[in-house]
Amino acid sequence: MNSVADVACLCGKCTKCPVYNRSVCSAASEEAMVQLDRISHMRKFSRGTVIQAQGEACDIVGNIVEGVVKLSSASANGDDHIVGLLFPSDFFGRLFSEELQFSYEAVTDVTLCAMNKMDFERFLGEHPDVEHEMLKAKLDELDAVREWAAITNGHTTMQRVATLLYVFSRRSKNQHLDITAPTQLVVHVPLSRRDIADYLGTTPETLSRNIQTLARGKVIRIINAKHFELLNPGELIRHSGESRADLDRIASH
Amino acid sequence: MNSVADVACLCGKCTKCPVYNRSVCSAASEEAMVQLDRISHMRKFSRGTVIQAQGEACDIVGNIVEGVVKLSSASANGDDHIVGLLFPSDFFGRLFSEELQFSYEAVTDVTLCAMNKMDFERFLGEHPDVEHEMLKAKLDELDAVREWAAITNGHTTMQRVATLLYVFSRRSKNQHLDITAPTQLVVHVPLSRRDIADYLGTTPETLSRNIQTLARGKVIRIINAKHFELLNPGELIRHSGESRADLDRIASH
DNA sequence: CCGAGGCATTGACGCTCATCAATGTGAACA
DNA sequence: TGTTCACATTGATGAGCGTCAATGCCTCGG
Numbered sequence: 001m002n003s004v005a006d007v008a009c010l011c012g013k014c015t016k017c018p019v020y021n022r023s024v025c026s027a028a029s030e031e032a033m034v035q036l037d038r039i040s041h042m043r044k045f046s047r048g049t050v051i052q053a054q055g056e057a058c059d060i061v062g063n064i065v066e067g068v069v070k071l072s073s074a075s076a077n078g079d080d081h082i083v084g085l086l087f088p089s090d091f092f093g094r095l096f097s098e099e100l101q102f103s104y105e106a107v108t109d110v111t112l113c114a115m116n117k118m119d120f121e122r123f124l125g126e127h128p129d130v131e132h133e134m135l136k137a138k139l140d141e142l143d144a145v146r147e148w149a150a151i152t153n154g155h156t157t158m159q160r161v162a163t164l165l166y167v168f169s170r171r172s173k174n175q176h177l178d179i180t181a182p183t184q185l186v187v188h189v190p191l192s193r194r195d196i197a198d199y200l201g202t203t204p205e206t207l208s209r210n211i212q213t214l215a216r217g218k219v220i221r222i223i224n225a226k227h228f229e230l231l232n233p234g235e236l237i238r239h240s241g242e243s244r245a246d247l248d249r250i251a252s253h
Numbered sequence: 254m255n256s257v258a259d260v261a262c263l264c265g266k267c268t269k270c271p272v273y274n275r276s277v278c279s280a281a282s283e284e285a286m287v288q289l290d291r292i293s294h295m296r297k298f299s300r301g302t303v304i305q306a307q308g309e310a311c312d313i314v315g316n317i318v319e320g321v322v323k324l325s326s327a328s329a330n331g332d333d334h335i336v337g338l339l340f341p342s343d344f345f346g347r348l349f350s351e352e353l354q355f356s357y358e359a360v361t362d363v364t365l366c367a368m369n370k371m372d373f374e375r376f377l378g379e380h381p382d383v384e385h386e387m388l389k390a391k392l393d394e395l396d397a398v399r400e401w402a403a404i405t406n407g408h409t410t411m412q413r414v415a416t417l418l419y420v421f422s423r424r425s426k427n428q429h430l431d432i433t434a435p436t437q438l439v440v441h442v443p444l445s446r447r448d449i450a451d452y453l454g455t456t457p458e459t460l461s462r463n464i465q466t467l468a469r470g471k472v473i474r475i476i477n478a479k480h481f482e483l484l485n486p487g488e489l490i491r492h493s494g495e496s497r498a499d500l501d502r503i504a505s506h
Numbered sequence: 507c508c509g510a511g512g513c514a515t516t517g518a519c520g521c522t523c524a525t526c527a528a529t530g531t532g533a534a535c536a
Numbered sequence: 537t538g539t540t541c542a543c544a545t546t547g548a549t550g551a552g553c554g555t556c557a558a559t560g561c562c563t564c565g566g
Contacts, residue, residue, distance in 0.1 A: 073403045076496035081407045083399040094396075096389045101396045101502075128381040135388045136349045142395050143347075143354045146336040149402035150326045153454035154334045157523070193544060201406030206523055208545055225532085225544065243329035249354075410553070446514060459553055461515055478514065478562085 014040070017113065022089035023063045027133035032123075039119040045106040052093070054103040061093030061117045067110030068190050071102045072198070082199040084145065085191075087171060091137065095121060108190045147250055152201045155241055160200040161210045162239035163247065165189070165220065169230055170251035185230040186223070193225070214239070267293070270366065272342035276316045280386035285376075292372040298359040305346070307356040314346030314370045320363030321443050324355045325451070335452040337398065338444075340424060344390065348374060361443045400503055405454045408494055413453040414463045415492035416500065418442070418473065422483055423504035438483040439476070446478070467492070 014020060014033050028036060040062065045051055052058055054074055064086050071084035083102060086092060092112060094100055115123075124131040151163055169187040189196065193204040200207065214220045219236050221229040230236065237244055267273060267286050281289060293315065298304055305311055307327055317339050324337035336355060339345060345365060347353055368376075377384040404416055422440040442449065446457040453460065467473045472489050474482040483489065490497050 071399070073400060075403070075407075075494070076499060077494055079407060081403040083403050094392070096392060097396075102399065125385075128384070131381065131388060132378070132384060135384060135391065138388065138391050138395060139347065139349060142391060142398065143350075145395065145398050145402065146324070146355065147326060149398065149405065150328070150334040150336050152402065152406050154328075154332060154451075192542095198407075203524060204544075205525080205546085209523095212545075241328070241330055246329060456554060457514075458516085458555080462553095465515075 014113075017063075017065065019063055019065055019089035019113075024091055024130065024133045024137055025063065027130045028127065029129070032127050032130060035123060035126075036115075039123065040113050040115045043112045043114045045110045045112065047106055047109050049106045049110075051104040051106060051110070051112075052100055054100055056100055057098060058094050058100045059117050060112075060114050061091070061095060061120050062112050062114040064088050064090050064092050065111040065113050068107040069110055070105050070107045070191070070195060070199075072105065073102050080198070081201070082195060085199065091134070093117060095124075095134075107195065144250065151242070151250075157200065157202045157206050158210050158213070158239055159241040160202070161207060161214070162236050163242060163250070164196065164200060165214075165228065165230075166233075166236055166240055166247050167251045169233075170248065185233075187220075187228045187230055189226055189228070191226075267366075270316075270318065272316055272318055272366075275342035277344055277383065277386045277390050278316065280383050281380065282382070285380050285383060288376060288380075289368075292376065293366050293368045296365045296367045298363045298365065300359055300362050302359045302363075304357040304359060304363075304365075305353055307353055309353055310351060311347050311353045312370050313365075313367050314344070314348060314373050315365050315367040317341050317343050317345050318364040318366050321360040322363055323358050323360050323444070323448060323452075325358065326355050333451070334454070335448060338452065344387070346370060348377075348387075360448065397503065404495070404503075410453065410455045410459050411463050411466070411492055412494040413455070414460065414467070415489050416495060416503070417449065417453060418467075418481065418483075419486075419489055419493055419500050420504045422486075423501065438486075440473075440481045440483055442479055442481070444479075 014025060014028075014037050017023070017025070020026060025033070025036060042065065043060075045067075051069065052060065054072075066088055069086040069090075069092065070082050071086060072080050072082045074080040080103075085107075086104075092104065092114075094102075095117065124134065152160055155163075165187060168189050169185075191199070193207055197204045197207045211220075211222065214236070215222050217235065219230075219232045219239065221231055223229055237247060240247060242250075267278060267281075267289050270276070270278070273279060278286070278289060295318065296313075296315075298320075304322065305313070307325075319341055322339040322343075322345065323335050324339065325333050325335045327333040333356075338360075339357075345357065345367075347355075348370065377387065405413055408416075418440060421442050422438075444452070446460055450457045450460045464473075464475065467489070468475050470488065472483075472485045472492065474484055476482055490500060493500060495503075
């Protein structure tokens with residue numbers, strides 16, 4: 001009955017979950033954890049998989065354990081835009097709604113601590129503490145989304161690019177990456193140029209030009225398409241047009 | 254002890270509240286309503302008042318009963334952007350956070366059903382049903398903000414302007430306006446050109462040019478700076494670049 | 507009724523960015 | 537190892553939009 005992937009959950013209790021202490025589960029009591037163990041199981045999705053599509057019924061929710069998921073909206077004209085990125089410990093899926101408004105797609109290989117949506121909704125009803133934690137998390141997310149919208153709205157492409165690079169440089173510490181580089185200055189952006197461009201509301205061409213400009217200015221060094229070395233963080237912050245405090249707040253999400 | 258404005262609340266129970274059935278309060282039991290009555294009171298703010306400023310401690314929350322409130326974020330550079338608009342029945346304020354990330358400013362004269370933040374947080378802890386409703390409302394809001402961000406990100410100014418006009422044409426029915434016009438085709442946008450421009454991520458000049466273009470094309474008629482007659486809704490939808498279904502979903506918020 | 511000041515509009519100009527097209531690069535495949 | 541295909545970069549061009557500046561309009565207060 002259970003697929004191979006399911007075994008991962010049965011082996012280790014939720015308390016061994018690598019993102020447990022940062023996810024909404026951390027509010028759960030011991031009794032609640034036992035229940036969560038029962039209704040959740042690990043699932044893996046490979047890079048490029050559309051986990052759930054816009055307009056479909058949403059039946060699975062959960063926490064991202066590893067990888068990056070993009071949240072995108074397809075307009076009627078056919079052009080779609082990335083409206084959010086989900087990292088490990090972020091909650092996945094849309095509770096209390098019949099129909100998905102956005103598509104969820106695995107940007108990298110993704111491991112998900114998945115639950116049946118209705119099971120989890122029932123669980124939340126029985127555990128107000130966890131629901132309370134969920135509310136707080138969503139309020140924070142709301143602020144972060146608004147903040148990001150303000151950035152993409154009023155800034156030049158260069159400012160957006162610099163902001164994104166800075167945010168990823170801070171977030172990558174939260175990810176489970178094998179960074180064997182000697183310094184912390186290597187930024188890993190697992191998205192393709194097109195995805196980054198969509199997220200920033202620009203085109204791959206303009207994005208590329210700006211990245212090259214930063215490289216020519218010795219602000220970054222391009223190791224390869226998805227890895228950058230941060231040579232001059234101060235200059236990067238200056239290019240972003242934001243104060244360091246603001247950037248750090250955005251990065252902490 | 255109570256100011257004059259407070260009397261408004263003491264006169265009528267929450268059940269008489271004009272936005273009761275659309276606000277989060279509608280989930281409250283009778284017993285809970287009595288408590289809400291006790292901790293809430295009506296407050297009025299005149300046009301232009303900064304109700305709570307970014308960075309300040311947030312001490313009041315509540316529901317908007319009448320008027321429009323803008324939510325704005327001031328960047329370090331000084332330029333600020335409107336990241337959201339609040340209409341009657343929308344929840345006001347930021348729960349479970351010490352410091353406000355955005356400023357709340359009254360765009361029109363505003364009537365607020367105000368509560369002390371800590372009182373209301375305590376109330377939510379004692380009434381999981383209402384907190385559940387709050388969570389659902391915030392999840393919807395999150396989708397709406399993401400949707401709006403996608404629009405301002407990838408579209409031309411004309412598309413944004415058309416979208417805004419259409420959304421306001423649908424929302425104005427939700428407002429308590431004295432529209433004495435014979436038809437429903439009068440759209441009231443209570444914001445100044447600068448505010449609209451900030452919200453759309455453009456400038457007053459470009460905004461004005463686009464409005465005039467729509468007027469020259471007989472899509473709208475400019476009654477005055479804040480009132481427009483919708484002559485050709487179909488053309489407006491075409492200019493927005495969105496499908497009618499999408500627009501209606503955005504408008505319903 | 508008139509003047510003043512804020513707001514909206516209109517015009518001119520330059521720059522950024524999207525678009526189209528071509529070239530370069532890296533990884534997966536046989 | 538070569539072929540292929542997707543992806544990234546680079547170049548040229550024009551349109552859209554921000555900026556600065558001037559003018560017009562409305563409202564409020566005297």
